[in-house]
Amino acid sequence: MPTNIPLLPPTLRVLERGWLSANSVVGFEPDGSATVVDTGYVQHAEQTRALIAHLLGGRALRRIVNTHLHSDHCGGNAALQAAYGGPRQCPIEVPLGELAAVNDWDEDALSFRATAQQAAAFTAARGVAALERLRIGGLEWTAYPAPGHDPHALMLFDPAHGVLISGDALWRDGFGVIFPELRGQPGFAAQRETLQRIAALRPRCVIPGHGAVFDDVDAALQRAVQRVDAFVADPLRHARHGLRVLLKFQLLQHPHGVPRARLRGWFADAPLLAEVGRRFWDGTDPGDLFGDTVDALCRSGAARADAAMVYDAG
Secondary structure (H helix, E strand, C coil), X not given: CEECCCCCCCCEEEECCCCCCCCEEEEECCCCCEEEECCCCHHHHHHHHHHHHHHHCCCCEEEXXXXXXXXXXXXXXXXXXXXXXXXXHCCEEEEHHHHHHHHCCCCCCCCHHHHCCCCCCCCCCEEECCCCEEEECCEEEEEEECCCCXXXXXXXXXXXXXXXXXXXXXXXXXXXXXXXXXXCCCCHHHHHHHHHHHHHHCCCEEEECCCCCECCHHHHHHHHHHXXXXXXXXXXXXXXXXXXXXXXXXXXXXXXXXXXXXXHHHHHHCHHXXXXXXXXXXXXXXXXXXXXXXXXXXXXXXXXXXXXXXXXXX
């Protein structure tokens, strides 16, 4: 549901979503139009369109901005743009490093194929560069680089009010999986630098990509730094975490559960999961790795399973 949070300027609203769909931030412009930052997962595109329409109350949606292009942040782009006049009347702005991949609709470069996730194709009008200034909700924001979870990610900071739209760079209790590390590329140092950048900005409150807006920023940063340090000390721990997150995301798409055999097939066929298995558990039977991952989710309370089915929980 849309929330008007006392911590935020009155021209901003946050649509806090379940974990399958990232939060959306709506900024009301002085000319009576609006801007939306991030649009959720494609499976929720019609819900996103309805929520935005209700919140806008007849106002025009003049543009969409994405913090990064994982499927749970840009899945509603195409539906929203179509509902508000198409590319000319509702242009989409993406991180500059992703502009070519978007407009070529390269699902490999955009990671959709590797993670076996979905997004409806769209085109972007322009790329947002690091340190560029943007007007959203009548406020002036600076786009800061936020690599780690995604090398091209941006976060948006409004220094006048101390508000940070962090995407998946910082949540109240962590941050997004460091995907480069799963693929054998460095990412932990970049995540630590992003956290240091946030600390230097000293935001008063954070609108995360997932979860509620929060103002206990120093505590969140401390927890996040400890988490990075733990992953650096034990990269296998991060790999296990990555497998659990990807499997959990798949379960979120199936509220009535998934047949275990079908989920096992998805686990074996998703290119990134197969790559992680080879890199960290070479020689391990994929079925055993799948079973261990399901068991770990069940022990944590994030899933439940029986002989035939696996269900989301928690």
